[in-house]
Amino acid sequence: MSDPLEDRLETELGGGRVLIGVLDALADAVTIRAPDDRLIYANHAALDRLDLESVEELRVADPRDLMDRWITTGEDGSPVAMDDLPSVRLLRGQRPEPLTLRTVHRTSGEERWVVLKATAIRDANGEIRAAVTIIEDVTAAKRAALRTEFLAEAARVLSSSLDYQQTLRNVATLAVPDIADWCAVDLIDSDGDRVQVAIAHVDPSKIEMAERLRAYQPTQPDPSRGLGKVLRTGEAELIPDIPDELLVEGATDERHLSLLRAVGLRSALVVPMKVRGRTIGAISMVAAESERRFDREHVDFACQIADRAALAVENARLYTERTHIAQTLQASLLPDSLPAIEGWEVNALYRPSGAETEVGGDFYDLWQVGEEWMAFVGDVTGKGVEAAALTARVRHTALEASEISTDPSYVLSRVDAALKRHGQLAICTAIAMRLRGARGALAGGGHPSLIRLGEDGVHRLGAHGSLLGGLDNPSWPQEEFQIRPGETLVAITDGVTDAVGEGGTRFGTGCLDEVLLAGTGDTASELLERLVEALDRFQVGDQADDMAVLALRYTGEPSGEGAPRAPVRRADQR
């Protein structure tokens, strides 16, 4: 029985030789496996891939030994054995699906991705005589897909924290194990010294070893090679293979060398972290146990990651700096310590709101003018540097006004005028107080009332005057008051009563009064601690507004404890 096509090929083109010629011209690798699992044929492309000279060499090779020249894993990273190969399964009578594999050559470290598809060659009786495998190289496509996936993940991880140290750790962890077996991040300061290091290792038990190795790196790395060179030039360095000679050359002593050998360095890659053309550090990636070998393609990809990482690190650094600036600025708006007032015991509380980089608009101050004492608690609407500038203006205006007159209503009128001179609508609520012995005077500017706490309970003093800076025809009625020993004056900002609890409820004057009543007889510090505890118990989530409280307890006695007290400032509070 003869096939007309086969006959034609046989007579016109010389049969099998022609087919072999056609197969050898293919870019895809093709192999043929016999029922005994031996490979009996490979076209040129397949021989190249298998690192063999001829089909004869292939025929005598043990197929398992041949496969063992590579580390072969599936898409999910699990090892693949010969019995899993489509051609072998086909010969066992199964119907295998195409199989995607990652192969890493044990000697060269070269990584490839391939898709294997097997087809059966049957004889006239339908018996399988051989399995033909077409091996399609999908390395480029697979790497591109993995990179896209990886970069998306990188973007997510890198934007997940504004904490500087955490971001450094995230950068190091990012590359392990997908790209490298271990990864180190070095940053440099303005002197070119290495300042920050984060290390991640595929095997956590080896981090310590990696860290010991890093300790051999000088603060000023050798600028002629490796990390030092990358930091100096801003160009990536690729060391595809790390032969033992390189280790011997690089080691500072015997212990260093044995450590280097123990780590099993195979291939290394150092890429610069650049922000706006400036090199701020470098990421070192090392291949060890995975046997992989870095190439130019890895360099390009690592550079992309390093660019993103550099930006994330820079953002985290700026954020940390801004937080520091905000805290410093905030501190400059509050007195360092409260003065000791004869016959009074005073303390203050300040809690900024949730956003760490913002400067709040709440403030308090206490100062002496001749025989009298002035107390001021205010709340400038807004946040940030603008609010800080306004706060400074309000504080200074109040201070200067009191030199002319200590009448609280006069002080408020000057602050009102100063705010109205500001270009944009700037408003502030405040309470101003004058104290002289047991006698006092106060005026409010759209602010929560001054509270007097005593044996007879909680009383609110004074009338509500006008908000400062925003109203036409304002007025600030001034009220005189007397205070008895043991009584306490409490001035708050609305951040206290507006504090949000479970279910969106507000702390309110109800809770405030309850806490104050329970604290009748407390010292000023005890009363504020009590209030802090109550607020901590009540509050849910981030504090939305700043809060400031000034407590003044009249003892009526010449104060024995003359030392100024540091206010209860809770700058650590979020």
Place this chain on the structure above:
Amino acid sequence: MKKAEFEVGSEEVAHGVVVLVPAEELDLASVPRLEAAVSEALRSGTGHLVLDLGHLTFVDSSGLRMFLALCQRAKAEDWQLTLTRPAAPVRTLFEITGAGPSLPLVDDWESP
């Protein structure tokens, strides 16, 4: 949890008159959203903007600052602003700050 949503209802009740109804809490976080709603109404050529404050459960000083700024803007740009039906917390804020008399406040505004 604190306010899940800040919503501003908007309705043109008569020719050129738009009523905005902000609901829930008006504070530093939600002021920009009410400002956006106001700007949108003004862009559509409204000559009279009514803010119905009857559904607000909380207003802080940023909200008050916004009302005062709107008054200034209405004067400068020559359109009419009316604030109406202040809910209890809003009324309290106006009392404490003394802002009431400076605002175009109408207890119960009815569409003409």
